[in-house]
Amino acid sequence: xxxxxxxxxxxxxxxxxxxxxxxxxxxxxxxxxxxxxxxxxxxxxxxxxxxxxxxxxxxxxxxxxxxxxxxxxxxxxxxxxxxxxxxxxxxxxxxxxxxxxxxxxxxxxxxxxxxxxxxxxxxxxxxxxxxxxxxxxxxxxxxxxxxxxxxxxxxxxxxxxxxxxxxxxxxxxxxxxxxxxxxxxxxxxxxxxxxxxxxxxxxxxxxxxxxxxxxxxxxxxxxxxxxxxx
Amino acid sequence: xxxxxxxxxxxxxxxxxxxxxxxxxxxxxxxxxxxxxxxxxxxxxxxxxxxxxxxxxxxxxxxxxxxxxxxxxxxxxxxxxxxxxxxxxxxxxxxxxxxxxxxxxxxxxxxxxxxxxxxxxxxxxxxxxxxxxxxxxxxxxxxxxxxxxxxxxxxxxxxxxxxxxxxxxxxxxxxxxxxxxxxxxxxxxxxxxxxxxxxxxxxxxxxxxxxxxxxxxxxxxxxxxxxxxxxxxxxxxxxxxxxxxxxxxxxxxxxxxxxxxxxxxxxxxxxxxxxxxxxxxxxxxxxxxxxxxxxxxxxxxxxxxxxxxxxxxxx
Numbered sequence: 001x002x003x004x005x006x007x008x009x010x011x012x013x014x015x016x017x018x019x020x021x022x023x024x025x026x027x028x029x030x031x032x033x034x035x036x037x038x039x040x041x042x043x044x045x046x047x048x049x050x051x052x053x054x055x056x057x058x059x060x061x062x063x064x065x066x067x068x069x070x071x072x073x074x075x076x077x078x079x080x081x082x083x084x085x086x087x088x089x090x091x092x093x094x095x096x097x098x099x100x101x102x103x104x105x106x107x108x109x110x111x112x113x114x115x116x117x118x119x120x121x122x123x124x125x126x127x128x129x130x131x132x133x134x135x136x137x138x139x140x141x142x143x144x145x146x147x148x149x150x151x152x153x154x155x156x157x158x159x160x161x162x163x164x165x166x167x168x169x170x171x172x173x174x175x176x177x178x179x180x181x182x183x184x185x186x187x188x189x190x191x192x193x194x195x196x197x198x199x200x201x202x203x204x205x206x207x208x209x210x211x212x213x214x215x216x217x218x219x220x221x222x223x224x225x226x227x228x229x230x
Numbered sequence: 231x232x233x234x235x236x237x238x239x240x241x242x243x244x245x246x247x248x249x250x251x252x253x254x255x256x257x258x259x260x261x262x263x264x265x266x267x268x269x270x271x272x273x274x275x276x277x278x279x280x281x282x283x284x285x286x287x288x289x290x291x292x293x294x295x296x297x298x299x300x301x302x303x304x305x306x307x308x309x310x311x312x313x314x315x316x317x318x319x320x321x322x323x324x325x326x327x328x329x330x331x332x333x334x335x336x337x338x339x340x341x342x343x344x345x346x347x348x349x350x351x352x353x354x355x356x357x358x359x360x361x362x363x364x365x366x367x368x369x370x371x372x373x374x375x376x377x378x379x380x381x382x383x384x385x386x387x388x389x390x391x392x393x394x395x396x397x398x399x400x401x402x403x404x405x406x407x408x409x410x411x412x413x414x415x416x417x418x419x420x421x422x423x424x425x426x427x428x429x430x431x432x433x434x435x436x437x438x439x440x441x442x443x444x445x446x447x448x449x450x451x452x453x454x455x456x457x458x459x460x461x462x463x464x465x466x467x468x469x470x471x472x473x474x475x476x477x478x479x480x481x482x483x484x485x486x487x488x489x490x491x492x493x494x495x496x497x498x499x500x501x502x503x504x505x506x507x508x509x510x511x512x513x514x515x516x517x518x519x520x521x522x523x524x525x526x527x528x529x530x531x532x533x534x535x536x537x538x539x540x541x542x543x544x545x
Binding site for chain 2: 027203207
């Protein structure tokens with residue numbers, strides 16, 4: 001696990017250095033957080049173009065507001081607050097409700113992945129369109145997905161897509177940004193107990209989707225010292 | 231927590247929160263999507279451009295412009311360390327300052343535009359007014375006498391006013407000298423030459439005497455002609471006996487000649503004008519008589535009297 005406080009202080013220092021004109025500090029900060037932030041948008045929207053747009057918007061806002069940044073809070077919290085606001089604005093413009101007030105999924109709140117919106121090249125590299133179109137419970141492993149790990153990955157992606165936006169956001173912030181309940185609550189503006197409830201629902205649904213497939217033995221990926229996934 | 235959760239669910243959730251759940255491992259095993267390289271380059275380029283250090287403005291406390299009141303314009307002098315001085319103050323203060331675009335190399339070479347103190351403009355205006363008043367007083371007091379100027383001796387304004395007054399006087403004198411020289415060098419037009427239009431009467435008295443003599447002769451001749459006409463008329467009106475019927479009737483020409491004896495006695499315009507000249511001369515107006523005589527000489531140039539009068543003048 002990432003030492004959150006040390007990383008937070010490091011991020012704040014990098015941001016302060018960048019505000020003073022150190023471009024290398026920004027490059028380090030960007031390299032550390034670009035992957036999790038991008039996946040946060042990509043898992044939420046399911047559209048690489050939209051993810052690119054929102055991702056760029058967040059970083060441009062950070063660059064623009066560099067002189068106003070004060071290291072009173074974790075940089076990760078600061079950045080994902082901006083990301084959360086961008087995402088809410090995006091859903092609002094798209095005519096979707098980000099929440100129904102209770103955190104339960106609504107038809108409008110669930111961003112349905114549309115196959116036509118996905119760049120095939122991008123999908124083949126990063127996403128599986130087959131898993132989107134199949135229900136996680138009914139999805140059967142194809143001939144190419146022979147291993148149990150691939151089946152679990154496909155089911156997990158599909159189950160993640162069916163989660164309500166707020167539950168999925170809580171899950172992504174926990175996994176990608178490595179935030180605790182308090183930080184997620186601060187980012188989303190919700191009560192920590194509400195965040196805990198959302199996470200509990202999300203975990204239960206994902207576990208249900210995975211079924212009785214053998215779990216992964218260990219976390220196959222390692223995290224960089226800065227917190228970004230490699 | 232919530233109803234419907236089994237102890238197993240709670241255990242899995244606690245493991246998830248502690249990042250020990252197999253679910254987290256499964257999620258970590260998914261594809262690691264990331265931004266495209268072009269987007270990375272774009273964002274880093276924007277960050278690089280935005281992070282260019284701006285010229286640091288000089289703090290207000292360091293910039294103390296010096297206003298020279300005797301000069302016509304107040305020129306604030308900047309501290310020597312303004313350009314190229316390293317930024318002072320905390321990071322928060324630096325963040326509050328505007329950051330115009332500039333390259334790092336320019337940061338050491340470009341002059342730092344200092345912000346003018348707010349009191350500089352009123353001070354400059356006041357100095358200008360004082361100078362204007364001083365100049366006005368100096369010019370006014372220098373003009374009549376030196377006594378008034380003496381009251382301002384020792385005053386810097388008066389000294390400056392005297393200097394300006396002298397300069398203006400010198401400039402005015404120089405301009406006037408230049409004009410005089412130009413006038414002297416300019417060629418004068420030739421004086422007009424008077425040409426007499428007619429014969430000049432050099433000796434008016436002699437001319438008057440000739441006129442008087444001429445008029446006497448003319449009157450005598452006119453009187454003689456009138457007497458002859460009367461005699462002829464009387465002879466024609468008293469016919470001799472026996473010759474009345476034989477007397478031829480007068481011809482029209484004879485009638486005209488008989489009817490015109492007065493024409494010989496009628497004063498001609500020539501004699502009338504000469505008479506008028508004599509009247510003017512005798513009336514004490516010799517100038518008018520001379521002018522009338524000049525006109526007469528032009529009008530009756532071929533008249534014998536005119537020739538004799540002209541002959542009186544030297545050639």
